[in-house]
Amino acid sequence: MASIGDKFKKINISKLRFFKAKDLLGVDLGSTAIKIIQLKGSPGRWSLVRWAYLPLPNAGPDVGAPERKTQAVNLLKEFVIKQKKNAPKAASFSVSGNSVIVRYVKFPKMAKDDLAKTIQFEAEPYIPFSIPEVNIGFHIIGDVVDEGQKKMETILVAAKKDLIGNRLDIIKQGGLSPVVIDVDAFCIENAYDINRAANMQDTVLMVHIGASVTTMSIIEGGVSKVVRDVFIAGNTLTKAIQRNFQCDAKQAEEKKANAALLVTPEEREKAMAEENKEALQMSTVMLPVVKDLLSETHRSLDFYLSQGTDRQVTRILLSGGACRLKNLVNYFAQELHMPVEIFDPLAHVEGAKAIPQDLRPLFSIAVGLATRRDGDSE
Template sequence: MPSLQILRSKEVLGIDMGSTSVKIVQVSGRNIVRWAYRELDVNLASSDTSPEDRLNAISQVVMEFVAQEKKLPKTASISVSGNSVIVRYVKLPKLTADELKKTIQFEAEPYIPFAIPEVNLSFHILGDLVEDGQPKMETVLVAAKKDLIDQRLGVLTQAKLRPVVIDVDAFTLEGAYDLTHHAAEEAEVALLINIGANVTTMIITENGVSRVVRDVFIAGNSINKSLQRIFDCSFDEAEKLKRKGQILVTPDEKEATLAQDDQDALQISNTIVTVLKDLVAEIQRSLDFYLAQNPDRQVNRILLCGGSANINGISRYFSQELNMNVEVFDPFEGLSGDNLPEPSLRPSFAVAMGLANRREGDT
């Protein structure tokens, strides 16, 4: 689980700076010390909103949280995702970790489509192998643009929090998954899908080791934009339609809706499905890629998280289309604490939970 490590600390705040909400979690062992969910103005998620306005809103939320809470850690973990972040699984000449630290900029250059001086680089060595008679090592390379990182760090600076780790959304999902003991089975392979506002993040984890990571730009706002076009409504109204709507999965559900002559319900379902079909195709591509590389393996579990994991009927729709059981992931499962979030909010906390689980000396 590579990360762009900054400083060392003990217990931390895991802060997920989303496009439509901010999620904050603090954990101690398997106990939830505190959590917070703060919605942003839904229109901030629109593509018309400047990054500066969105960051200012996030900063305000984090500062207010820090001001209101008592006995807070002064350290935080945050994460990045999207087209300013690159994750590559590569085979490099066998080196020690210390040797790779010294040469990472040169080793990474062929695999990173950004100018190396513009990014922060990190790596994690997965294991050794022999290829064409030469000793090599399978390595995860992570590159994140410095301007994106600086923006996120600026939020912490304004809130007077010190950064401990800057992670990648996909790896935080793996951490949240491990925390809830889902990865305990010896031969388990799981696909976690975090459907955010602008980005859907996928990670296939095999016995606790990440094997495939992808970000695709079909997500909750893709649905909102389609609903806006069909219903000629505002972004805010489209968000409400998405939340109250339902995917009609079975013929019986469709017939019942037709019998009630509920044309809006049919149109909402059809619009959501039109977008999700493209997402299903991307999910299938990720599965096919993993299985082509590992023909002796099978994916045992698919879990959905993120804000759009709560669309009515979405897990059943994915189960039908992928011909596999698909569940909604509860990152609070098996954990204790007072006044935990209501079930409908919990899938949104997967990234924050993984961040809160990061600790001093993590790599």
């Protein structure tokens, strides 16, 4: 299957000019595990060079940010030491969550360089943070006519400097050199893009469910049209299990990994016939959280569909660690009445068999980051 990648979303939220690097590591700084991918090649012909899955030793929902930061720095240091001397030090990383704003804005038509010079001023009306507090990046999608005027549709991104600073610290103290800062949702778009057949113009909803945040994006013909983060994810399930079973986070994680949602009447009847109280209770505890996530999914779909009568979403692709919850795919498919699949961001990457199949959906963001190159946003 041919894939295209000539219109990668090339957003960079900060000017980072350390050195000109050809190869870089895509480093996804998750709150429970760091995921690293290095790819070589070019759009349509990517192959895997290096990968790492580095879980934080102590990653429960109640572990504070400073402790997570120390653990992440140590994991990166260990990773860097283990690599051969010629391994790249340049890294791309990304941000998401409350401190990141993504807006679709129609600016008057102007040269990219001119927008770059005036972006602080132009962006101000669209950003709910004070401008000195944020770093700003943008990506011009293309020309549009708006109320008879020629304009250019642009994706505007603002990320709070404290969030970026915290991540820069982790990357630098870990022994790497940051060269690109991206946004989780656009990394997922780029990961989708390298696995998409050139002629595939369908619209998909990507739902990347991590531990602390779920990133949803609706990608139409390869371009994200709706991008949002919701704060219902793996930790929400873990906390519900902790509360109900009066157990600690570690035990709750174990229970979650072994449990399944009981989706069909037959599954529930079977658990009842076997008097499998744990299975029934686990499903009962997890279902309200999953229903909340489903409502948010509906909101994303409704928002997109309300923008035009010809709009249609054909598939939902799940990724992120929490998409491994047993039967989640079936539950989503049953409730949303459309095909739901697990997304493999490495399906069209040569040599990716080295990564176990069940870990691959966790690498969506790292794969997207690994397609970036120093200076590609210029």
